[in-house]
Amino acid sequence: MNLDLSMLPIAMPYIAAEPDRLEVWRACIDSISPRPKRQRSRRIGVVWAGGPYHPLDRFRSIRLGALKPLFALPNITWFSLQKGDSERESEPLADEFDVHTLGPAIQDFTDTLAILETLDLLITVDTSVAHLAGAASLPVWTLLPAYTQWRWLSDRTDSPWYPSMRLFRQRELGQWEPVIEEVCDALRAWCAAPV
Numbered sequence: 001m002n003l004d005l006s007m008l009p010i011a012m013p014y015i016a017a018e019p020d021r022l023e024v025w026r027a028c029i030d031s032i033s034p035r036p037k038r039q040r041s042r043r044i045g046v047v048w049a050g051g052p053y054h055p056l057d058r059f060r061s062i063r064l065g066a067l068k069p070l071f072a073l074p075n076i077t078w079f080s081l082q083k084g085d086s087e088r089e090s091e092p093l094a095d096e097f098d099v100h101t102l103g104p105a106i107q108d109f110t111d112t113l114a115i116l117e118t119l120d121l122l123i124t125v126d127t128s129v130a131h132l133a134g135a136a137s138l139p140v141w142t143l144l145p146a147y148t149q150w151r152w153l154s155d156r157t158d159s160p161w162y163p164s165m166r167l168f169r170q171r172e173l174g175q176w177e178p179v180i181e182e183v184c185d186a187l188r189a190w191c192a193a194p195v
Contacts, residue, residue, distance in 0.1 A: 012162075012163060013138075015135045021113075026114075029115070043079065044079070044121045045115065045116060046070075046080055046122070046124065047125065047127050048064050049064075052085065059145040059173065059174075060126045060144075060145050068093075071093060076191065078099040079099075079100050080100065080103055082101075083103050087103030102115060112132060116132065116133050122138065122140040123140075123143070123183065124140065124143070126143075133164070133165075137162075137164045140164060140165045141168060143168050143179055143183070146170040
């Protein structure tokens with residue numbers, strides 16, 4: 001293709017939600033998490049696991065429990081966009097945190113994209129949802145394992161493919177705790193910034 005990094009991205013965004021789906025999901029999200037006028041609350045989507053048949057899934061997927069420090073941060077409403085075998089794992093968290101499980105109601109990527117457009121941020125491991133948000137130029141923070149694919153390059157906190165993406169990388173394979181601490185610090189700073 002004769003591309004180099006200075007030529008990326010070629011055109012952004014290159015996808016957008018269908019207006020009718022966006023309207024449906026905006027109403028749904030607003031009913032779950034109305035935005036108070038004077039309070040700085042944020043709505044964040046989360047995906048912690050990829051498809052189990054992906055050859056690198058054992059490196060990229062994370063245990064949901066490891067994300068609890070994120071869920072404990074104030075003034076954030078969390079929306080699980082997780083699909084597949086893990087889509088209901090977040091349901092018990094609703095007793096302890098402001099976490100809402102949307103996975104069972106999501107039919108396809110058109111629903112997922114419409115939901116993403118109603119949120120302030122997506123935090124995800126390296127899944128198709130990360131690429132969906134990136135392709136739509138929506139804010140996305142992607143957690144990467146120490147052993148990752150070539151597309152993420154190395155030693156970068158941004159992605160030349162997706163300007164709206166921020167990368168958080170493991171330093172040691174399997175060690176997600178320092179990554180979660182880094183994301184917590186970044187979230188505190190992000191939430192404190194003017195909306």
